[in-house]
Amino acid sequence: MNKLRASFTNTSALQLVLIAAVASYLDAALIVSIGVALPIWTNEFSLSSLMAGGLSTVLTLMIAVGSFTGGWLSDKFGRIRVFNIDIFFVFVGVMIIAFAQNLPMLFVGIVLAGLSSGADLPTSLAVISERMSREDYGKAIAITQEFWIFGIIFSQLIGFITAGLGKHAATIIFILLGIIALSNWSIRVFSKKMKRIEASLVTSPKSVAPAHQQQSVLKQLIQNPKTGYAVLILTLYYLFWNLPANTWGSFINYFLVVASKQSQSTATAVAFIANLVGFFINMWYIKKADTIYRYRFMSIGIFAALSAFIVAGIFSEVWYVFSAMYLVYSVSTVFCGESLYKIWSQMLYPEKMRASFTGFSYGIVRLLTAGFALITPTIMAISPKALMWTLSTCVVGYGICAFIILKIIKKYHVIDPTIK
Numbered sequence: 001m002n003k004l005r006a007s008f009t010n011t012s013a014l015q016l017v018l019i020a021a022v023a024s025y026l027d028a029a030l031i032v033s034i035g036v037a038l039p040i041w042t043n044e045f046s047l048s049s050l051m052a053g054g055l056s057t058v059l060t061l062m063i064a065v066g067s068f069t070g071g072w073l074s075d076k077f078g079r080i081r082v083f084n085i086d087i088f089f090v091f092v093g094v095m096i097i098a099f100a101q102n103l104p105m106l107f108v109g110i111v112l113a114g115l116s117s118g119a120d121l122p123t124s125l126a127v128i129s130e131r132m133s134r135e136d137y138g139k140a141i142a143i144t145q146e147f148w149i150f151g152i153i154f155s156q157l158i159g160f161i162t163a164g165l166g167k168h169a170a171t172i173i174f175i176l177l178g179i180i181a182l183s184n185w186s187i188r189v190f191s192k193k194m195k196r197i198e199a200s201l202v203t204s205p206k207s208v209a210p211a212h213q214q215q216s217v218l219k220q221l222i223q224n225p226k227t228g229y230a231v232l233i234l235t236l237y238y239l240f241w242n243l244p245a246n247t248w249g250s251f252i253n254y255f256l257v258v259a260s261k262q263s264q265s266t267a268t269a270v271a272f273i274a275n276l277v278g279f280f281i282n283m284w285y286i287k288k289a290d291t292i293y294r295y296r297f298m299s300i301g302i303f304a305a306l307s308a309f310i311v312a313g314i315f316s317e318v319w320y321v322f323s324a325m326y327l328v329y330s331v332s333t334v335f336c337g338e339s340l341y342k343i344w345s346q347m348l349y350p351e352k353m354r355a356s357f358t359g360f361s362y363g364i365v366r367l368l369t370a371g372f373a374l375i376t377p378t379i380m381a382i383s384p385k386a387l388m389w390t391l392s393t394c395v396v397g398y399g400i401c402a403f404i405i406l407k408i409i410k411k412y413h414v415i416d417p418t419i420k
Helices: 002-007 013-044 049-077 079-098 103-129 134-161 167-190 192-201 217-223 225-259 264-285 294-314 319-335 338-348 351-382 384-411
Strands: none
Touching: 013 049, 013 079, 013 103, 013 134, 013 167, 013 192, 049 079, 049 103, 049 351, 079 103, 079 167, 103 134, 103 338, 103 351, 134 167, 134 264, 134 338, 167 192, 225 264, 225 319, 225 338, 225 351, 225 384, 264 319, 294 319, 294 384, 338 351, 338 384, 351 384
16 A cells, blocks of 8 residues: 555555545445345335336436546536535435335335435546546556456455345345445545645645636537547447447356356356456556556557457357456456546546536546446347347447547647656
């Protein structure tokens, strides 16, 4: 930890990153925890398959809406203020879910937690970037990604430990989430040390001032073609990356159990091992994220992802080949994935509209990904090969966008310490 702290330009920066990164943990943990609890709620509330799917869809939609509105609100009324409010309502939402006694109460909790979690993501990124040197962007974002992966792993682990407790398992899972959210909120609001760190790390006082006369996101994009082009390419990059990432992350169990006739324990083990390997590789990558190797690893990641989907498409009926390729793909996302999107969005978007633009593109991608998820089981049932080739095309898409973004950075002389 001391070595990691010392690697930042300002040694106090790590503490802020760790507090802000909890937003990424809660986002991942909320999604996975609802997936773990879904079978429990199906039995407890006698849900139809349509209603069960509706809970997951509502969460995705609320995170998307939260991203749209949260980024704009934080730019308008102050990022720290919205940052602190968001996390409190995540706590309220997950506690409602934990103690829900009926379906309407459960929906209320999911809506509130989803909106708040979605709003906290673009806000937390903006809080980090406006208080961070560009030489530290890579490390900071890689740490938030580490929290995101840990949110998946820890939620899966808690789900496994509480599996025999029936309906009480869901209560325990969401109480733990609530404790983490409340603890994070308390530190954000009441810690004098954290307030001093926040104030001391501001790189530009103008960047953190609320923009009360702020224009709408669409108007800004129309009036500034360069920024609009950057937002377009970054949104396409994130969309093409998110479609295969969400598909394999959400449907690995479905494919192995339903399509390949493997046991639930085998499917769970494959997903857990892949996430665990990704977690440790990301720990190593933190040291490389702000060096000249960032974009070399990006190229390796794109090639590995494309290879994984092509091989999985050819051998889609051989479950252990498919599982091995899932591991390869999971590792590739460390080098070329959401972390690069977060780094580029903070580099290319104007400071005053940074959270708004991030939330705008993040929300669009979540909405489209939710739509694709609805038809994924149908495509998989018709032809797993067709799905793998579709996802291969997505990899080509985000690979092309990645190299276009590098050209934008060079063309407009955007400061990127990793490009010499």
